[in-house]
Amino acid sequence: MKRIALLPVGDFDRRLARRLCSPLAAEFAADCHLLPQSLDPQPMFHPERAQYHSSEMLAGLQPFAGPDNWRVVGLAAVDLYIPILTFVFGEAQMGGPCAVVSTHRLRQECYGMPTDPELLFVRALKEAVHEIGHTLSLTHCDDYECAMASSHSVEWIDLKGPSLCAHCRSVAKPEAVTTR
Amino acid sequence: MTTANNNNGSHGKGRLLIVDDELSVRDSLGKWFIEEGYEVFTAENASDALTRMAERRYDLALLDIKMRGTDGIELQHRLHDIDPEMITVMMTGYASVETAVAALKNGAYDYVTKPLDPEDVSHLVRNAIAHRRARMENLRLRTTMDEVVRPPDLIGGSAAMQKLRDAIETVAPTDATVLITGESGTGKELIARSIHALSPRRYHPLVAIHCGALTETLLESELFGHEKGAFTGAQFRKLGKFELAEGGTVFLDEIGDISLKTQTDLLRVLQEREITRVGGNQAIRVDFRCVAATNKPLEALIEEGKFRPDLYYRLNVFRVELPPLRDRRDDIPALVDHFIRKYSLAMNKRITRVAPSAMTRLQQHDWPGNVRELENAVERAMVVAQEPELREPDFSLDLAATANGAAGSRSLDDVERAHILRVLEECGGNQTRAAEVLGVDRVTLHNKLKRYGWTRPAAVGAGQK
Numbered sequence: 001m002k003r004i005a006l007l008p009v010g011d012f013d014r015r016l017a018r019r020l021c022s023p024l025a026a027e028f029a030a031d032c033h034l035l036p037q038s039l040d041p042q043p044m045f046h047p048e049r050a051q052y053h054s055s056e057m058l059a060g061l062q063p064f065a066g067p068d069n070w071r072v073v074g075l076a077a078v079d080l081y082i083p084i085l086t087f088v089f090g091e092a093q094m095g096g097p098c099a100v101v102s103t104h105r106l107r108q109e110c111y112g113m114p115t116d117p118e119l120l121f122v123r124a125l126k127e128a129v130h131e132i133g134h135t136l137s138l139t140h141c142d143d144y145e146c147a148m149a150s151s152h153s154v155e156w157i158d159l160k161g162p163s164l165c166a167h168c169r170s171v172a173k174p175e176a177v178t179t180r
Numbered sequence: 181m182t183t184a185n186n187n188n189g190s191h192g193k194g195r196l197l198i199v200d201d202e203l204s205v206r207d208s209l210g211k212w213f214i215e216e217g218y219e220v221f222t223a224e225n226a227s228d229a230l231t232r233m234a235e236r237r238y239d240l241a242l243l244d245i246k247m248r249g250t251d252g253i254e255l256q257h258r259l260h261d262i263d264p265e266m267i268t269v270m271m272t273g274y275a276s277v278e279t280a281v282a283a284l285k286n287g288a289y290d291y292v293t294k295p296l297d298p299e300d301v302s303h304l305v306r307n308a309i310a311h312r313r314a315r316m317e318n319l320r321l322r323t324t325m326d327e328v329v330r331p332p333d334l335i336g337g338s339a340a341m342q343k344l345r346d347a348i349e350t351v352a353p354t355d356a357t358v359l360i361t362g363e364s365g366t367g368k369e370l371i372a373r374s375i376h377a378l379s380p381r382r383y384h385p386l387v388a389i390h391c392g393a394l395t396e397t398l399l400e401s402e403l404f405g406h407e408k409g410a411f412t413g414a415q416f417r418k419l420g421k422f423e424l425a426e427g428g429t430v431f432l433d434e435i436g437d438i439s440l441k442t443q444t445d446l447l448r449v450l451q452e453r454e455i456t457r458v459g460g461n462q463a464i465r466v467d468f469r470c471v472a473a474t475n476k477p478l479e480a481l482i483e484e485g486k487f488r489p490d491l492y493y494r495l496n497v498f499r500v501e502l503p504p505l506r507d508r509r510d511d512i513p514a515l516v517d518h519f520i521r522k523y524s525l526a527m528n529k530r531i532t533r534v535a536p537s538a539m540t541r542l543q544q545h546d547w548p549g550n551v552r553e554l555e556n557a558v559e560r561a562m563v564v565a566q567e568p569e570l571r572e573p574d575f576s577l578d579l580a581a582t583a584n585g586a587a588g589s590r591s592l593d594d595v596e597r598a599h600i601l602r603v604l605e606e607c608g609g610n611q612t613r614a615a616e617v618l619g620v621d622r623v624t625l626h627n628k629l630k631r632y633g634w635t636r637p638a639a640v641g642a643g644q645k
Binding site: 082083084085086094134139150153 | 205209212214215217294295
């Protein structure tokens, strides 16, 4: 069975990572497990931006991909960016095996709100499904309820669901997702 | 450089060209837009961008302003020369009012500062492409409309028709009010449609109203609209012709038939470009061009106190006089040919020409009902014709109304009256049928009969004073 490997970056909350395994496994009809190792984010830190370069982080995940791991998803709590944008919630290799998701801007505290662990879990799940969707060569979906809907703010993330719509399922490789 | 393409068939979102001399920017932005569903191409400098432009068309180009060699502002200029419809968005790491103004003056759609906010740039590109597509669709629709709203064909090569065409070409592109004069059936509405179709207002409506066919109150309601409850039966607000024609042309036919009260209201509309709906009290701005027409001598009506001179001067800015058909007999063969083709199609008949003797008769006829009468005569002949050629007996022409006939030295009015009354008699006093035969509308016939003092069919003989 194909396997999704979740790799914590730095001191990412392993309990949260563990909670993501089951719904991700169900969504992609795969086995999903949490790797015992973690990825050191310090080399990807850029003081001039005070952020972590997500593309460099993706490169750091590459060694974990291989025959054993169908997809590798890095889970980071730090703020990610790509050079041209102020931030990203995550990044993926289009059609490749690796993706990274950051929970930094998914936290309610980031917007001056009280901590909400449940909301953080739901947002992290949606973003993980979204980035894995990109690794299946899916682009953004016009259905705002689909996990592949474009969402550059948490308000849009909250609007969408944690699953791929029927269209995205049909576009993704048949073996990549569960049939419903 | 990189040619990136998504593979799930959704690049219908648009095709982008990213020009930046920093590899990391090109790569990261390109990849990000691919995830967004765009088809993305990148270029590292102006020369590379121009090569890309030669290869395919783009919906939008994101250009870095500060680049080695040719900068983004200059490149934007060159790209605009190649494809003026492509949208350009300028990017810079050095936000300044000067560069923003320079970019926008150059024709750029917008300006963004690095690093870009994901939500802002996503909305910007999506909206810009939607804007471009709406503009392109508008252009396509206008091209289609140009075909649809082509000016109607004006048939005939006579000097009178050439003069008429010149007049239309002169006045159509202006916004001047036009007064079209000519006998009934000479084609005044056709000329109004030609003027509208050749004017800059052609993409807006042409609204025609036959003033003579309506009572004073009904005409006011039609012209200016009415508010709900303005009068018994006014259950809803209704927009008048001037409002319906917003941006287009209002054609006021039979302007000589309107009452002095309506003339006063009309004068106000022409002067102030404002209307007030019947039953309303709010002035509403209206944007229209006025083309009016009449078969009556307005100057004589002014003398009689039946037409306001100030309204006349407002309407008579540019005058187009339509010659009666008897003054351009040379055009009759072309007109007959045109009507034969028109009705051959409509009637599915293979009639191709008119016998020379019949054509001679047609050219000798005076045609008091003008082109409309000629058209009716051809149509009627085609109904009865048994051969592929229209012959003299197929046309039921009145000898008295021919140029060489018994008209003698009588005035045109006398000839017209005699002809109308004879046709009416033949129709047993039925005005609707008589109007059809004469090729005029029933209201025109009714007005003429009223002028002749005609009463009822039983008294036709007595009515011919």
